Amino acid sequence: MTPGARIQAAIEILDAITDETAAERALTGWARRSRFAGSKDRAAVRDHVFQALRCWRSYACLGGADTGRGRMIGALRADDTDPALLFTGVGHAPAPLSAVELTSGTPAVTDADRLDLQPWLVERFQGSLGDDAERAAMALRARAPVMLRVNLRKGSVDQAMQSLAADEIATAPIDGINTALQVIDNHRKVLSSAAFQNGLVEFQDSSSQKAMQTIVLPAGARILDYCAGGGGKALALAARLDATIYAHDADPSRMKDLPARASRAGAQIRILDEDAVARAAPYDMVLCDVPCSGSGTWRRAPDAKWRLSEASLGALVDVQSVILDTARSLIAPGGTLVYATCSVLQEENEQQIEEFVRRHSGWSAVSVARLPISAVGDGFFVAHLLRE
Numbered sequence: 584m585t586p587g588a589r590i591q592a593a594i595e596i597l598d599a600i601t602d603e604t605a606a607e608r609a610l611t612g613w614a615r616r617s618r619f620a621g622s623k624d625r626a627a628v629r630d631h632v633f634q635a636l637r638c639w640r641s642y643a644c645l646g647g648a649d650t651g652r653g654r655m656i657g658a659l660r661a662d663d664t665d666p667a668l669l670f671t672g673v674g675h676a677p678a679p680l681s682a683v684e685l686t687s688g689t690p691a692v693t694d695a696d697r698l699d700l701q702p703w704l705v706e707r708f709q710g711s712l713g714d715d716a717e718r719a720a721m722a723l724r725a726r727a728p729v730m731l732r733v734n735l736r737k738g739s740v741d742q743a744m745q746s747l748a749a750d751e752i753a754t755a756p757i758d759g760i761n762t763a764l765q766v767i768d769n770h771r772k773v774l775s776s777a778a779f780q781n782g783l784v785e786f787q788d789s790s791s792q793k794a795m796q797t798i799v800l801p802a803g804a805r806i807l808d809y810c811a812g813g814g815g816k817a818l819a820l821a822a823r824l825d826a827t828i829y830a831h832d833a834d835p836s837r838m839k840d841l842p843a844r845a846s847r848a849g850a851q852i853r854i855l856d857e858d859a860v861a862r863a864a865p866y867d868m869v870l871c872d873v874p875c876s877g878s879g880t881w882r883r884a885p886d887a888k889w890r891l892s893e894a895s896l897g898a899l900v901d902v903q904s905v906i907l908d909t910a911r912s913l914i915a916p917g918g919t920l921v922y923a924t925c926s927v928l929q930e931e932n933e934q935q936i937e938e939f940v941r942r943h944s945g946w947s948a949v950s951v952a953r954l955p956i957s958a959v960g961d962g963f964f965v966a967h968l969l970r971e
């Protein structure tokens with residue numbers, strides 16, 4: 584496909600997303616209809632679509648229209664590229680710019696347009712992040728880094744870097760996180776690399792790695808990952824701690840890849856259903872990596888930034904507090920409840936912790952940490968609650 588044809592494909596997919604089709608579904612639908620597109624074409628079209636989703640409002644301003652076409656015109660202008668170079672009408676490229684399109688389009692002015700946030704969320708985002716709000720919102724407008732966690736049970740960071748390099752994947756260590764490697768080049772080769780296949784590396788954002796490193800427990804401790812999902816956090820704990828690790832999720836299908844991931848990593852993780860969770864209680868530590876708005880990770884899943892509503896945020900906050908209250912009863916005296924979100928919003932973070940401590944006597948927050956959205960990590964929140 585020519586660069587222009589890729590833009591035209593992105594325009595069509597963005598229009599489908601505007602019509603309420605989920606981004607992944609719109610991309611898959613296009614790929615299925617476009618057998619002529621090679622893997623590089625598909626990757627390039629996906630990149631266009633995801634970048635336009637990150638900058639949905641500001642690109643529409645720059646392009647002068649709230650449409651897929653307007654957004655792709657805006658995307659090129661944001662990149663200091665003259666859209667006329669690609670909107671040629673030749674082959675499968677988009678039609679040339681009309682007289683109106685040539686003169687319309689202005690830089691974003693309102694906070695919602697400039698920061699690429701929903702208008703109702705701007706104040707809450709600013710209230711939650713204070714002086715960091717502008718920088719954080721801008722960081723969410725750019726592509727996320729690709730991060731790996733080195734499984735130190737399988738080898739050192741140097742060995743991981745060498746093994747990945749042998750598969751033509753360039754990586755760089757991250758200061759202050761002794762397991763994190765940023766993929767600099769060829770990230771699409773990681774899945775088939777020897778280092779990944781042998782369990783020496785796993786995909787995991789550096790903030791999640793850092794948050795899991797705050798958990799220190801003696802050998803033999805019993806840990807429950809209560810919202811295990813794909814098991815990324817449980818695997819990070821298994822790689823560091825000589826503990827017995829259990830995993831549970833209200834939706835067991837979310838854990839379907841966990842046995843294979845654990846076996847690659849050489850880790851033992853026992854999956855428990857709801858009854859088994861209660862039978863195996865109490866635990867020394869229960870990790871609640873709760874469902875959340877994902878606002879710290881919106882550059883990875885940018886459509887979630889536009890799907891969140893005040894009502895759905897409120898429902899998430901309710902689910903989070905129910906999970907906290909349930910997990911509390913599973914913890915042994917002297918044990919810890921670790922609460923984590925990949926959100927930067929106070930109502931999902933500090934406020935949840937304050938309200939939990941207010942609701943339940945005998946519990947105290949012994950540490951609360953916010954990890955910022957940065958060039959090397961997602962926004963993350965982790966709090967340790969001690970059962971006295």
Ligand SMILES: C[S@@+](CC[C@H](N)C(=O)[O-])C[C@H]1O[C@@H](n2cnc3c(N)ncnc32)[C@H](O)[C@@H]1O
Nearest residue numbers: 810811812813814815816833834837872873874
């Ligand atoms: C943020 S994700 C977990 C991600 C996972 N820890 C990881 O590292 O890959 C939240 C998970 O919580 C699960 N969940 C939602 N409500 C729950 C509940 N009431 N009890 C337990 N798990 C729940 C969801 O199915 C989802 O898999």
